[in-house]
Structures are given as structure tokens and as C-alpha cells.
Amino acid sequence: MDDNLNTQGAAEYLGSTPHTLNTWRYLNRGPKYVRMGRKIMYRRADLDAWMDANTVTPAASA
Secondary structure, X not given: OOOEEOHHHHHHHHOOOHHHHHHHHHOOXXXXXXEEOOEEEXXXXXXXXXXXXXXXXXXXOO
């Protein structure tokens, strides 16, 4: 399994769309990415780290 994903692959991995990832990049939000010229790549480890950092644990109800 390749650990580097293009925008389409990263969007599928996250359950999102390429448009959303493009918007996040434009707004300087979302997961880390690597720019290689005009090519954008996402490392699977960075996507996992971003999801972990954005995990919300609800408080137990009283």
C-alpha cells in the first residue's frame, strides 16, 4: 500500500472530496501536504495524525 496519496486518494481516505481538500489548502487548514512543483501529495501518516488531532471525545453525561 502506497503511503503517499494524491488529492483524490487522500479525499477518499478521509471520506471527503477533493474540492474540500483544495479549499482547506487555500484557507491554510486541514492536514499537512507536500507540494512537488504543481503536484500535491498527502502522507498517510499526516492524514492519520490530523484525524487524531481533531478527534473529539464527548464528555460523559451526568
